Amino acid sequence: MRGLIGKILGYFGASHELHIKRNVVTYGVCVIIATVLWFLNALNKEYTTEITYPIKYMDLPKGKLLVSEPPKEMTLAIKAHGFALLRYSISTSFLPIVLNVNSLLDKKDQLEYTVNTSEIKERISAQLNTDIQLISIKPESITFQFSRFESKRVPVIPRVDYTLKRQYMLKNDISVTPDYVDISGPASILDTLKAVYTEPISLKNLSKDVTKTVSFEEIYGTQINENDAKVKVEVERFTESKKTVPLVVKNLPDSLLIRLFPHAIDVTFDVGLSRYEVVSDTSFSFYVDYNQIKNNPASLKIQIERSPRHIKDLVFTPETVEYLIEKKK
Numbered sequence: 001m002r003g004l005i006g007k008i009l010g011y012f013g014a015s016h017e018l019h020i021k022r023n024v025v026t027y028g029v030c031v032i033i034a035t036v037l038w039f040l041n042a043l044n045k046e047y048t049t050e051i052t053y054p055i056k057y058m059d060l061p062k063g064k065l066l067v068s069e070p071p072k073e074m075t076l077a078i079k080a081h082g083f084a085l086l087r088y089s090i091s092t093s094f095l096p097i098v099l100n101v102n103s104l105l106d107k108k109d110q111l112e113y114t115v116n117t118s119e120i121k122e123r124i125s126a127q128l129n130t131d132i133q134l135i136s137i138k139p140e141s142i143t144f145q146f147s148r149f150e151s152k153r154v155p156v157i158p159r160v161d162y163t164l165k166r167q168y169m170l171k172n173d174i175s176v177t178p179d180y181v182d183i184s185g186p187a188s189i190l191d192t193l194k195a196v197y198t199e200p201i202s203l204k205n206l207s208k209d210v211t212k213t214v215s216f217e218e219i220y221g222t223q224i225n226e227n228d229a230k231v232k233v234e235v236e237r238f239t240e241s242k243k244t245v246p247l248v249v250k251n252l253p254d255s256l257l258i259r260l261f262p263h264a265i266d267v268t269f270d271v272g273l274s275r276y277e278v279v280s281d282t283s284f285s286f287y288v289d290y291n292q293i294k295n296n297p298a299s300l301k302i303q304i305e306r307s308p309r310h311i312k313d314l315v316f317t318p319e320t321v322e323y324l325i326e327k328k329k
Contacts, residue, residue: 048079048135054096061102061146064111065186065221068145074117075138076124080131097124101144114143147186147221154193155180156216158231159200165207169312171234171272178226185222193219198229209234236272238312241279243267247302247321248287259324260288265302269311283308288321298322 052075060066074097104115117124117137125134158176181196198214211232216224246264265286271279285306292300299320307314 046079046081048077050075050077052076056096056098057101058098059100059102061105063149064146065149066101066144067147067186067188067221068143070142070144071139074124076128077135077137078128079133079135080129097127099123099142105144111146111148112143113146114141116141147188149184150187150190151182151184152190152193153180153182155195156198156229157195158198158214158229159217160203160231160233161200162203162233163205164235165205167237168207168235169238169270169272170310171209171236171274172310175232175234177230177232181216181229182225183219183222184225185219189219189221193222196224198231201231203233206233206235236274238270238272239276241269241271241276243279243281243284245281245284245286245316248285248305249290250287251290253290255328256290257326257328258290259326260300261322261324262318263321265316265318265321267314267316269307269314271308271311275308275310279308279311286316288323293323293325 052073054073055071057066057070099120104120105113107113117140121134121137124137128134156176156179158174160174164170176198183190183193183196185193196219197217199217201212201214203210203212209232211230213228213230215228216226243266244264245267247260249258249260252258267281267284267286269279283306285304286302287305288300288302299322301320302316302318304314304316
């Protein structure tokens with residue numbers, strides 16, 4: 001008997017729970033329907049709102065560079081039905097407003113020009129959906145500042161970071177072809193421009209000649225008449241050489257004679273094998289200056305006047321000489 005009663009109570013309890021669930025579902029459906037009807041009614045109304053758009057500037061005047069930074073976006077006050085706003089925001093939310101700059105400028109020779117956005121309202125409105133009415137635009141004006149392009153011929157300077165293998169040296173100065181280029185750009189840049197540089201390159205442990213094709217370092221707002229340059233680095237083995245070079249006396253009065261002890265010095269240096277026979281004692285010039293004697297020194301300092309370009313590690317001894325002054329008879 002107790003089991004039968006339990007089954008009966010369980011049946012009525014399940015029926016009650018099912019009835020509650022049905023009521024919840026019915027209520028939820030009614031809420032969804034009401035929300036949809038409210039949303040559709042809201043979309044059918046007309047609204048005034050603001051939308052921000054990016055700006056894309058096209059067709060800049062030829063022979064001129066834009067040096068100012070016009071606004072990158074504009075805010076449009078618009079009026080439209082909710083359906084139109086929803087459809088337009090979904091389909092074109094990332095499309096920019098395109099402005100043809102060249103067509104906006106009445107006087108082509110001007111370097112500064114201000115465009116009132118109210119005057120180009122129709123151009124902007126034409127880029128919007130026909131269901132949308134354009135009311136106003138921010139900013140109220142856009143200013144363009146240009147600089148004329150000029151041309152200038154400047155040297156090319158290669159930028160090379162290098163190391164050499166042991167017993168090697170540069171055979172010649174690092175060369176670049178072309179060594180001069182024509183560069184065009186605004187006068188404000190070219191007036192202070194002295195040279196153009198290649199992109200830096202790094203060469204390690206060199207023991208043979210290397211030629212590299214490299215681009216030029218970019219200078220904003222300019223154009224170079226060449227796309228790239230060839231940088232050449234020539235190397236060769238070197239050896240040590242030694243010469244004896246006579247000393248010269250400068251600023252010696254005609255009435256005096258001077259004797260130097262010693263009257264010649266020993267010069268040692270490293271030189272490339274291709275120039276070993278070319279470099280002689282006459283390739284150097286060392287001197288002492290008689291004007292040093294005004295301070296009564298015990299010896300005169302030796303100074304170098306000339307030496308070959310393509311040598312390195314130049315050392316001379318001694319670095320000073322003693323002297324004896326005599327009057328001419």
